Amino acid sequence: MPRPTRPETRPTDVMLWRRLLADSWPYRAQLVALFGIGLLQTPVAILTPLPLKLAVDSALGQVPLPAWLRPLGTGHSPQLALAAAAALLVAVALLRQLQALADRWTRSTLIERQTLDLRARLFLHAQQLSLAHHDRRGTSDAIGRIEKDVRESQSIVVESLFPSIAACFTLGGMLLVTARIDWQLALASVAIGPALFLLNRYYRMRLRTRWHQVRALETSALAVVQEVLVSLRVVKSFGQEEREHQRFRQRSGEGMRARLQLTLAEGGYGLQVGMLTALGGAVVLLIGVRHTQSGQLTLGELLMVMAYLNQIYEPLRTLSKRAVGMQSKLASAERVFALLDAEPDVADRPGARAIGRARGVLEFQNVSFGYEADRQVLHEVSFTAPAAARVGLAGSTGAGKSTLIGLLLRLHDPSSGRILLDGVDLRDYRLADLRRQYAIVLQESVLFSATIGENIAYARPDAAHDDIVHAAVAANAHEFISQLPRGYDTPVGERGMLLSGGERQRITLARAFLRDAPILVLDEPTSAVDVRSEALIMEALERLMRGRTTLTVAHRLSTLERCDLRLELEHGRLVPVPAVRAGGLPTG
16 A cells, blocks of 8 residues: 555635534534523633632631622621532532533534534545546545544534633633732733734644644554454464564554654654643732732632632633644544545436436447556457347456456446447436446346355345345355355345355345346356356356346356357456357347
């Protein structure tokens, strides 16, 4: 896999925020509720130091009871002041816990819903992207974005933006209360604001770049895990476990070092923020003590201001750290949107036409194709296959057989030339309708981690059980399935590895029978099975090919003797092949 590269031009913070907010619009009711719950933190924070002031000034000192307590008593009443302070302390703590519980529940619910919806959307889009896209980037790149980056990007609005707005309200409330007590202390407490802003601006984009590098390195390590576990039989056969272990450690070590460097940078930023707030606190303490000594403040008011100061600096620290911490989440959002914005190489044309069931007439007209502009794989391939014809395609490895099939299925579009189905360019059909015209049996049987019945029904998910059984009978698979303890409900394991190769192939044949498509594509369907299984498969294939246009791929022409039309590819070009039986169709 290629080494991670630095991302190209990136969207600005404003562009990303606009898009994140647009994606959050469907959840606006829950966001408003969360915002309202967050605002409750402001009155709770303002009330928090009040019990301490009441205890110091009225229970220990000689200050009369506040006006709001005088209906309970008059004058100076230390016992009443102490009881009121204790009761107020408990009430404020209860309010704080209830607000935190409501905030946590609403926030978690919203993040989980947004994450699920975006993951599903991104997964669907990743499936719709061309094979060339995933070949270039590797499937682990899409997996990493779906699994990790989606959650990070969806939490940014809920866990960063709204708490930051709530922190601004809390900060404003604290400053107003402090200013009513002593405006000089309020002014001194926010004097560090400009320095925090400049510090934040310096660190923000530097950290975004580093987070992109970390994400790329994490994807690189994930690719090793995916490759090894998918190819574990090969790894074990060659005894390369230790080599792959070292390869994983190397890739993961690069990611670890990048994360540690990032942690050091964030720690340096946090240290500077902490020292700035400590400096601001020291200045406020000096001014506050002098004002207390001069009689401008009571001791309780000084303690109350210092408690507010901690709560003033907490929102300032929160705003500063979140603005920098957001860079991790914005980097994830950038990666998610980049995948969502990737355009499929193959898509429906405007006004694409529907198709019911095709007759199956295929025609290649001077078709050329290359995965790269300077390297053509197919060169001006032309042939015609009437409906229900059996077409054999032979050629050595790398001759272009798989590419030709990919073009027929419209996994790619030709660089030049046309492919016609019933006289219509494939690109003029709706893609979903076109794909329904094909049933495919590959050399390597592709099964999913589900039951036998579910794997057969993959061709037609709404099929009745009787239809599944009939397809299995036609594919010579029903006999071995019925002998299993759980029959059609038997799990096949990951990639069908709980079944033999011949059993897996017959299940894919049953899937093709159930599909009942007018065009059949067979890619070396018997090359990896034993003699007995091959006989059963060939018998089933003979039934399956009746009345269908069939394209059979093989390495040797000798295996295609029963075909009406035989084609051979050499280096991406068709070469002449002699007719093999009377009445055979022209070879193109």
